[in-house]
Amino acid sequence: MKKRLISSYDEINDIFVGKVDGENGFYADFDISDGIFLGINKDNCPNSIYVSDASRVLNVSKQTLENSDVKITVSCDSTCLYFSMFIGNLHICSYRCKNIFKIPFIDFEMDSNY
Numbered sequence: 001m002k003k004r005l006i007s008s009y010d011e012i013n014d015i016f017v018g019k020v021d022g023e024n025g026f027y028a029d030f031d032i033s034d035g036i037f038l039g040i041n042k043d044n045c046p047n048s049i050y051v052s053d054a055s056r057v058l059n060v061s062k063q064t065l066e067n068s069d070v071k072i073t074v075s076c077d078s079t080c081l082y083f084s085m086f087i088g089n090l091h092i093c094s095y096r097c098k099n100i101f102k103i104p105f106i107d108f109e110m111d112s113n114y
Helices: 054-058
Strands: 002-010 015-020 028-033 036-040 046-052 070-076 080-087 090-098 106-111
Touching: 002 070, 015 054, 028 080, 028 090, 036 080, 046 054, 046 106
Parallel strands: 002 106
Antiparallel strands: 002 015, 015 046, 028 036, 036 046, 070 080, 070 106, 080 090
8 A cells, every 4th residue: 555645854853754645633653663653543554653853763864854755664464563764765764563553464655756
C-alpha cells in the first residue's frame, strides 16, 4: 500500500513531523525507537510520524531534514515491525522492533512524491 506523505521540519525546535495526506488524528502513538513515534489509525495502519530532537535521533544535519523529498516504509509480520526512512536519495535510518502494536501484516509506504 502506498500513500502520499506530507512532512515538515521545525529547525528551531528540531522536530520532524509527517502525516498521510487526508488522514485526521490517530488512534495510538507508539515509540518504535529512541524518540521515533509512529501514529496509527483506527484500522491499525500507520498514518503519522513524529521525531523530537530529530537531527540527533536520526543522526543527520538540520539542512538534510529540511528537504521535502521524504519516503518512509513500514512493514510488519507477526513478530517484527520494520521501519526505514529516506530523504532525497539518502537512506537515513532503518529500525526493527517487536510488533507489539497490533499492526497487521502490511507493506506500507508513505512518500512525499506519490
